[in-house]
Amino acid sequence: MTDYRRLRVALLGAGAVGSQVASLLRKHGDELADRAGAHLELIGIAVRDPDAPRDADLPRELLTTAPEPLIVGADIVIELMGGIEPARTYLLQAINSGADVVTANKALLATHGPEIFEAADQVGAQVYYEAAAAGAIPIIRPLRDSLAGDRVQRIMGIVNGTTNYILDRMDSEGAEFADVLADAQRLGYAEADPTADVEGYDAAQKAAILASLAFHTSVPLEAVHREGITGIDKAMMDAARHAGYVIKLLAVCERLPGRGDRPESISVRVYPALVRRDHPLASVHGANNAVFVQAEAAGNLMFYGAGAGGVQTASAVLGDVVSAARRHLAGGVGVGESNRANLPILPIANVTTRYQITLEVDDQPGVLATVAGILSEGDVSIATVEQTVRSEPVPGNGSPASEPASDSVARLVIGTHKALEQNLSETVGRLAASGVVERVVSVLRVEGD
């Protein structure tokens, strides 16, 4: 065994990811030492309850309920507690006591990122967070470093495994949201309280982190427009499939060129969107994640892999630990974040996308003309219209229905050209109140064409 220098590593948190990190650090210790050029000595693991059951077998003597002594004695602090406090306090304490830090805490970075990066800058500490954006997929270094000489135009990411799992099963099995969610909870793909995933909060945190890196602009979580997938039902999935689309929860980070008085700006948003079936993101199945990046010079890039999971995420954390160790030995300070572009962030009302609007209307002459007139007045330009008389399966009869229903209701599926969100939502309001529209079935954005 080579006589390497020792670097003291403190671990805060021993949940699904933390216990795997500790286990791999010990299992592959010699190999990691060869790569880092230093022995990575795990000096302790701060936990709330040393007697709680763990995913991996950790030596009892490393567990402690007192993080502070660990932090002040460490060269590298790994924060895997999650949540804002006390994670924030401990991370700042680690930075200020001279440690380099590794974290997978997306909630903390999306809300207190600037404070943490500023504190690290002050003392020259390094902050690594590869695991915070898309689990095991290496996306932080590509955005921060590999694409630092390019101009990222657009990111479309499937960055939440739970929602992709649910939507993928709804799509492939024709199942309802509630049934798949219940099954996902049973199988461990979704939490008992699924809000953070299905309402898009988790994806919004990751979108804030990705956009900050891609556009060299600090993007606060509040600036991310967020919609979840709880409103997506089987009928919408079926209609999307029929039209050659699949519904995916997307994190969209977009650079918008300056025009007239408006300066160059960015938009960051999370919502379920229609994606064409031949788009690379459409073939991301199960709980996998993928980040599709369009850059001015590099063109289209895609990064694909596992978006969650204890051992997968531990891979990203340990890559950061080895990087931190190498840099610790090589000297120099952390390079800090590059947020000097400071692009303005557009509110969702000012964003333009394509839409697909599905309406149930009275099956009367002149209705289409009325609808088209309202859209035109609202500055929403129609690209395609499909009109079908509504037909439903006859109860108790398993064969597909072929008879038109008797209540004279037609379904209009309207694809728009790019329209301003504000115009679109006002126009949909006017359609709903027009008297000819019985029901606005769905309004979905179309991305990636």
Added chain:
Amino acid sequence: MTDYRRLRVALLGAGAVGSQVASLLRKHGDELADRAGAHLELIGIAVRDPDAPRDADLPRELLTTAPEPLIVGADIVIELMGGIEPARTYLLQAINSGADVVTANKALLATHGPEIFEAADQVGAQVYYEAAAAGAIPIIRPLRDSLAGDRVQRIMGIVNGTTNYILDRMDSEGAEFADVLADAQRLGYAEADPTADVEGYDAAQKAAILASLAFHTSVPLEAVHREGITGIDKAMMDAARHAGYVIKLLAVCERLPGRGDRPESISVRVYPALVRRDHPLASVHGANNAVFVQAEAAGNLMFYGAGAGGVQTASAVLGDVVSAARRHLAGGVGVGESNRANLPILPIANVTTRYQITLEVDDQPGVLATVAGILSEGDVSIATVEQTVRSEPVPGNGSPASEPASDSVARLVIGTHKALEQNLSETVGRLAASGVVERVVSVLRVEGD
């Protein structure tokens, strides 16, 4: 404009990539300065002929035929000349005169990598080479840094755009190799002398670079087994399609577990292989590249994008330049390569893969038994056999032939279980000499199952 420090950047070479690098450096100078935290001042461009036509409009006063004065005056030297000499001499000169270096020179790194990394280590210089392995796809940082805490088990890469373009068109159009190659040359996808691409030399250089990073082992180019695609014809493509495969030129880098007396080792090889159509690599079309990575903890990852092209590759080079500048400002020395694992590299004879063997045999009773016997003696285990009587289109008749040919020749397509290359090639030799085999139509490896 912020009052940044000036970093002097010298560019060696102004071909397809170099001229784009120079052009983007000047076009986005202020933005790159904000990201790097320093003005990247292009102090000169060394070229062979200042009057040669260029892809981008470069100021005449920056062009020089004398690289040495540029090199000694630079903080960062970008080497885009290609080839071994004088690129090697200039790169070493840059390192020894205190510059950090960026290169896209795969030939140089695959043959003189250790010398260059050693020289950089001696003086603490940084060496960046993101553009050397898969064009614009960020793969160097993911392998070197993001996966540094994991154990890469296997890489399968489509790392040569020209051959993927040719094979993809052969597959989708049913065209012959020579015709597509000629067309590719006309369209600029292949060089006038296509040897480096179609014989797999370019892919082998990239495989050496990827394997060195993934396995923390210096892999010399000579240790990479290399086969090209010139032997692939329409009939092989059609047969592959019929069997649910597509033929791709793959760079395979594999970790082989120790067993008995044999230590853990690696294998690095480039050859055309059968890939199942539902594998993510099968949907990499045109001149695109993709690198599929399997790691112990992270699971399956894939990196996809443009593998070549001047402006795409320039993106990777400029990302390196910004990284080098940031690190230059932050201080500290280059972290160096991590080749301490020093795994032995197995020769191809000791590698096991699955094979598909296509034979033309006498259509006589007992022939299959003879063939099966020879395979069994050679320790090659049969997984599947398909026998078809050979049928060919009747000359002058455009309709598909349905009559069996009259010469009593049957075609056997044999899929094997994993077999040792040495056993396989000896067995194929014995089959050819057995008297019952008229012709060995093809022997292809199957990867990615």
